Amino acid sequence: MSKSIQVKKHDNHYFYKASEVIPEEMLSDLYGSAVEWLEKTRKEITDEVYPPEASSQLLSIEEFVTSELWSKFYTEIKKHIAKYCEITGIELSSIKIHSSWITRVADIEFPGKHTKEELRRRLKQHSAFGNMHSHTDNPIGMVYYLKNPDPKYGTIVKLTDSKIFQNNGEENSLMIFDPELYHTALYPPLETVQEYPRITIVADCCYV
Numbered sequence: 135m136s137k138s139i140q141v142k143k144h145d146n147h148y149f150y151k152a153s154e155v156i157p158e159e160m161l162s163d164l165y166g167s168a169v170e171w172l173e174k175t176r177k178e179i180t181d182e183v184y185p186p187e188a189s190s191q192l193l194s195i196e197e198f199v200t201s202e203l204w205s206k207f208y209t210e211i212k213k214h215i216a217k218y219c220e221i222t223g224i225e226l227s228s229i230k231i232h233s234s235w236i237t238r239v240a241d242i243e244f245p246g247k248h249t250k251e252e253l254r255r256r257l258k259q260h261s262a263f264g265n266m267h268s269h270t271d272n273p274i275g276m277v278y279y280l281k282n283p284d285p286k287y288g289t290i291v292k293l294t295d296s297k298i299f300q301n302n303g304e305e306n307s308l309m310i311f312d313p314e315l316y317h318t319a320l321y322p323p324l325e326t327v328q329e330y331p332r333i334t335i336v337a338d339c340c341y342v
């Protein structure tokens with residue numbers, strides 16, 4: 135279990151943050167495998183508003199869920215979800231992780247049906263607030279920051295029309311929150327991710 139856990143409460147919503155989630159020695163394998171799965175199952179850019187690269191839903195892939203590395207990863211994640219349930223009073227047995235996927239913002243040179251022009255246009259159109267969205271019927275959302283050029287490229291969550299909660303995305307940290315609240319990632323500019331990518335692993339829970 136991670137060395138540090140912080141819980142913040144705003145307007146009856148809990149924001150759970152854990153640092154050093156995965157043992158240091160597992161991180162390079164996790165990175166290698168995340169890139170492989172992302173590239174192997176990447177969706178077309180038109181299927182996602184942003185980021186440009188997102189994997190397919192991975193939990194329906196037998197080879198993925200049964201691999202030792204990923205089962206270790208989700209075992210850790212589940213411990214944090216259990217803690218979050220304890221804190222928020224959500225009955226653990228009433229929920230399950232139903233989907234998980236990987237996102238990456240890096241170089242715009244990647245294959246797909248899109249042209250580079252299309253991708254550039256989409257990137258230009260993106261604005262953090264314009265990309266605010268909510269996951270309906272998901273009481274629990276988790277974002278794990280695997281790679282991030284700077285912690286400031288984290289996640290923002292809308293509390294009220296005038297109040298925003300901002301989570302910094304340190305590498306190997308995670309945030310668990312209520313994804314029905316409008317939220318969006320804070321993406322680094324292209325020049326930054328061309329040097330160093332931002333990669334997250336995301337999971338959503340639903341009621342069983």
Ligand SMILES: [Fe+2]
Nearest residue numbers: 267269313317
């Ligand atoms: Fe989301």
